[in-house]
Amino acid sequence: CxxxxxxxxxxxxxxxxxxxxxxxxxxxxxxxxxxxxxxxxxxxxxxxxxxxxxxxxxxxxxxxxxxxxxxxxxxxxxxxxxxxxxxxxxxxxxxxxxxxxxxxxxxxxxxxxxxxxxxxxxxxxxxxxxxxxxxxxxxxxxxxxQMDLVSLSTASGKRFFSFLGFGWGFISDVDIDSEKYRWLGSARFTLGTLQCLAKLRVYQGPPRQPGPLPPDSLLVPLGQPVPAHWTVVPEEEFVLVYAIYQSHLGTNLLMAPAARLHDGCIHLFYMKAGISRVTLLKLFLAMSRGTHLDLNCPHLCYVPVRAFRLEPRVAAGIMTVDGEALACEPVQGQVHARLCRDGRS
Ligand code: ADP
Ligand code: MG
Missing domain, CATH: 3.40.50.10330 (Probable inorganic polyphosphate/atp-NAD kinase; domain 1)
Known part of the structure; x- marks a missing residue:
């Protein structure tokens, strides 16, 4: 150990x-x-x-x-x-x-x-x-x-190792294209007009023993249906989907207060369409203190998972991995606990 x-x-x-x-x-x-x-x-x-x-x-x-x-x-x-x-x-x-x-x-x-x-x-x-x-x-x-990494793979065959988070929709748009959100002042956050239609699948089961290489033992190829024991969030319109594995999304955004470097967990947030601009703004202001979940907003869902898959219906919106832009396509990921590990073990 x-x-x-x-x-x-x-x-x-x-x-x-x-x-x-x-x-x-x-x-x-x-x-x-x-x-x-x-x-x-x-x-x-x-x-x-x-x-x-x-x-x-x-x-x-x-x-x-x-x-x-x-x-x-x-x-x-x-x-x-x-x-x-x-x-x-x-x-x-x-x-x-x-x-x-x-x-x-x-x-x-x-x-x-x-x-x-x-x-x-x-x-x-x-x-x-x-x-x-x-x-x-x-x-x-x-x-x-030690630090967990999340292995992300895309439908076009790319694989990334990510230490911070994967996002789609609102937050990623702000990250990459914040200029058009200037009307909100320095916070630069708005609902915009984006509503992303997607199917989200999450898996809360226990991790399997990793092999000699880091295989994604929890995942099946993106072309195949997810395993039957996964939780499927039915097709919905989402304002944003964000899978974060550290506490902070930015210096002033405490998105996952419970997250730790090696908690073996992906903290998955998704926001359903229909949320008002005012509520969205309130949520982001609360996020500066990490109290957004206390608002009990019915549009904001939080679930800690070990793996997820996101299947966008159309290639709309920007995806980001650790703040870097990605083309929009089906993506799945799973956590690899402590992949950045203690060298003196
Ligand atoms: P910031 O938080 O300011 O965006 P990053 O570390 O995220 O800083 O770097 C942004 C991008 O800059 C990275 O994608 C990196 O590949 C790229 N980069 C690294 N070195 C240079 C350089 N000398 N000139 C331009 N871009 C660079
Ligand atoms: Mg950057």
Whole structure:
């Protein structure tokens, strides 16, 4: 049984993957001004790899000799960590590679994992430089633990490993195309006109023992009907579907307060059509404090699951994986508990 926690060696050598374009473009300045002095105090040496284009970090960690690094640090938004996780999973030695401790330092505009870790650590809710300082402090302490990943597969044959969430409909549209939601002010949330017709299938059964590779033991191919013991949400119009596996969807969105790094669970939210704009706005305002479920809105459903399948009737709306856009198509996913695991077990 792998140990739950490990600790980085000292001295420690970190490879820092930094996206200079992330967020407001200040990641490199912030790294030098805020992060590097703290890490130096903690005896953590850094080699900075500045990404020059999308996919650069993916290729770097896919081909890298990882034995020279004690940890891989991502200074960017969630998107760059998504590249790193999927680059590691493409390696023939993915199982070994996934034992390498990973660290996220918020440098992007979407820093949901950093906000979640700040929350799990019991720190006050903070953003921007204070969040960066807290996350750097966590790295300085050097304690690391395991994290679940969700394997997502699409009808066109793509497979992703996701650490944050899969979304369809309203939230994903806002994520990718928030400009058209400016009428709502800084929150940028609206019902819009989108109503997505889909069938949602969820599975609450116990997980099976994973094999030598990470096979999706709970899933059958997308062309086949789901197993009979799955729960099928009948064909409905949905405003949004969001499967989240961390607490925060954004720095100010505490969507799944009960979520933890390795709870073995997908926290599935879906919102049925017919909800009023006012109620939707109230829900999102409550979500900043994580109290949206207390409103008992009949349109908002929450169910913790281990696997799900989403079958859109038409290819409408944007899908996102960890904040990155996907074409709309049938998707299914299942959790792989603790796939990012303690390296010192
Ligand atoms: P943000 O939260 O600001 O969106 P992300 O880390 O999510 O930051 O990065 C967004 C995208 O930028 C990622 O999809 C990544 O592939 C891409 N990217 C990485 N390096 C660069 C670069 N040098 N120039 C442009 N895009 C990049
Ligand atoms: Mg991003």
């Amino acid at each position: 792998p140990k739950l926690y490990g600790v980085l060696p000292r001295p420690c050598h970190a490879l820092v993957l930094l996206n200079p374009q992330s967020g407001s473009g200040r990641a490199l300045d912030d790294f030098q001004a805020v992060v590097q002095p703290m890490l130096a105090e903690a005896d953590i040496a850094t080699t900075v790899f500045v990404t020059e284009r999308p996919h650069h970090a993916h290729e770097k960690v896919r081909d890298e000799d990882l034995s020279q690094w004690d940890t891989l640090v991502v200074m960017s938004g969630d998107g760059l960590l998504f590249e790193v996780v999927n680059g590691l999973m493409e390696r023939p030695d993915w199982k070994e590679a996934m034992k390498k401790p990973l660290c996220i330092l918020p440098g992007g505009s979407g820093n949901a994992l950093a906000a979640s870790i700040n929350y799990y650590a019991g720190y006050d809710h903070v953003a921007k430089k204070k969040l960066l300082t807290n996350c750097t402090f966590i790295l300085c302490k050097g304690l690391y633990t």
